[in-house]
Amino acid sequence: MDVPDFRTVTVEALAALVRDRTLTAAAVTEHALERIEALNPILNAFVAVDADGARAQASAIDERLDAGVEVGPLAGIPIGVKDLVDATGFRTSRGAMYTRNDPPAASDCTEVARMRAAGCVIVGKTNTPEHGCMGDTYNPRFGPTLNPWNIERSPGGSSGGTGSAVASGMVPAGTGSDGGGSIRIPSAICGLSGIKTSHGRVPSGPPPSGLIDLSCVGPMARLIRDVALCLDTMVGPHPADLRSLPKPDVSWRAALDSPRVPTRVLWAPSIDGEPVDAEIAAACTEAVDGLAAEGVEVVEVGGAITAVPGAFLQLFLGGLIGPAFRPLYGTDEWANVTEVLGVMLEDVYQRATPESIYWARQQAGELSIALADLMEGYDALLMPTLAGQAPPPGGHGTINGEETPNWFRFTPLANLTRRPAGTVCSGFSREGVPVGLQVVGHQLDDLAVLETLAVLEDLLALNPTAPDLAP
Incomplete structure (x- = not known):
């Protein structure tokens, strides 16, 4: 064989x-x-x-x-x-x-x-x-x-x-x-x-x-x-x-042989009222509508969710990435650091303090409480995985044709609040690039996220297969 x-x-x-x-x-x-x-x-x-x-x-x-x-x-x-x-x-x-x-x-x-x-x-x-x-x-x-x-x-x-x-x-x-x-x-x-x-x-x-x-x-x-x-x-x-x-x-x-179908889910078309690429919004909305057609209660939450981008960047750059690069700062090796990363880290090294890290963690905790309150009584929160379309190599993604660094601002929410979150293909852009629908779960309820992803995968039945580029 x-x-x-x-x-x-x-x-x-x-x-x-x-x-x-x-x-x-x-x-x-x-x-x-x-x-x-x-x-x-x-x-x-x-x-x-x-x-x-x-x-x-x-x-x-x-x-x-x-x-x-x-x-x-x-x-x-x-x-x-x-x-x-x-x-x-x-x-x-x-x-x-x-x-x-x-x-x-x-x-x-x-x-x-x-x-x-x-x-x-x-x-x-x-x-x-x-x-x-x-x-x-x-x-x-x-x-x-x-x-x-x-x-x-x-x-x-x-x-x-x-x-x-x-x-x-x-x-x-x-x-x-x-x-x-x-x-x-x-x-x-x-x-x-x-x-x-x-x-x-x-x-x-x-x-x-x-x-x-x-x-x-x-x-x-x-x-x-x-x-x-x-x-x-x-x-x-x-x-x-x-x-x-x-x-x-x-x-x-x-x-996942017999995944539980969610009974009630929240649907957030955006976070902080930020724009979402029209093709992504259409693909995700169609997938959510398909779930509703199967009898799942879908409740739209509009702009009720915030991303707290300042807290995420403070923790990601100041607490997660910054310490690894600090020994290089001021040495000849610093010239080899990716330019955009170097600029961000220099700003962090000048501004980050123990108090700023403490503030960011407080913000993350408050966001976690707010998200738990919002999701009470619901099995999952659905939203686009990405706000924008895939970038060119080394560049930014685009929202309705405009380059923006905010094209992936919807994903850090789950990291800040330590929740399980997954993605499933919900369609394709006009360029043929897949579009993801994100499923965010309750704290520690990984299985419910996996089950919802399996239900969506079965329902949408897209089975995305990339073209074969082999010569």
């Missing part, structure tokens, strides 16, 4: 073919390497690939399966790892010039270790902006990553390398992280279903982090049931992450 196209086969079905020996892990891995060789010169999704190492991993999996040893639910699945975290044998570049002489990682971070233990084959590292700090995937070290739906557009960021790799069929799954939308943004404009889980659901580190906890890590795949399958192997506590949560009592993947 030939290896199926990663753009159409599910992770679950592919792993089952490996486990029952219809396919070998070696054949699946070789297919991934061939796709990377053909497509990466076009898309620049991977910044490092270890073909020999991947083949050795796959051979070891085949030997275990042939010997009757259980491998795991992700047997033989090739993945790309976002280049912000450690994977054994790869340099953790973080999209930065200053890491160019760092040694390769001697061990896996927790999420990679758990995916490897579940049977995954780590084939390489995927591109990211410097320290994951942008909604686009560009850095001066490795250059821009392109969107397989339209190579004149970015795949979003900061997990755009993984998003592009999965959407184009280089690999069927990969890892990402989300500190302000960095899983949901690329998922939305690459046609993937994705979720930012509750913080600590998938442990971060090692090494342990003392940074303000806006960010969390997790898997990326085309379909939400495959995301849930990956999550089942990754969730559970780890001492390196002080936020880490207990392992759920139920399999999230199994729960």
Whole structure:
């Protein structure tokens, strides 16, 4: 049997073919390497690939399966790892010039270790902006990553390398992280279903982090049931992450066999009354109307939600990103920092104080209370994942044709309030780029978000498949 196209086969079905020996892990891995060789010169999704190492991993999996040893639910699945975290044998570049002489990682971070233990084959590292700090995937070290739906557009960021790799069929799954939308943004404009889980659901580190906890890590795949399958192997506590949560009592993947249909949802066409691109608004409204036609009560909330952008930027730049770059400030290495990031960080270093960080966290807490009050009695909050359309590489997205830095201002809400939030494809722009509908849940209720995403995925039945760019 030939290896199926990663753009159409599910992770679950592919792993089952490996486990029952219809396919070998070696054949699946070789297919991934061939796709990377053909497509990466076009898309620049991977910044490092270890073909020999991947083949050795796959051979070891085949030997275990042939010997009757259980491998795991992700047997033989090739993945790309976002280049912000450690994977054994790869340099953790973080999209930065200053890491160019760092040694390769001697061990896996927790999420990679758990995916490897579940049977995954780590084939390489995927591109990211410097320290994951942008909604686009560009850095001066490795250059821009392109969107397989339209190579004149970015795949979003900061997990755009993984998003592009999965959407184009280089690999069927990969890892990402989300500190302000960095899983949901690329998922939305690459046609993937994705979720930012509750913080600590998938442990971060090692090494342990003392940074303000806006960010969390997790898997990326085309379909939400495959995301849930990956999550089942990754969730559970780890001492390196002080936020880490207990392992759920139920399999999230199994729960999605018969997902609960929400009974009442809130629908926010915008935040703070900010404009939304007309094509995005139309696609999201049509999806929400479809949910209402199935008997779900939909209540529009208008401008009742605020984004608190000042608090987010203070925490993201002052508490999450700023400390990593502070040792470079005033040195020759500062000239290598992405220009727009350097300007923002210089402002933060001059203005940020312990009091300003405290104020921002207070604002986040007040927003969380207000959002909980607003959502009481409702299963979820729906809104566009993005206000604007995908940017050109290295640029800003557009709202009704006008460039704006506010094109992704709807995603940080869930990071500030520590809520699970996901995205599902709700349609396409006139340029053929996918449009995402966002689902925000109650605190710690990740399963309800996954179920709502599955219901929407089934209802809309779009099954987005990017064009094949292979020569």
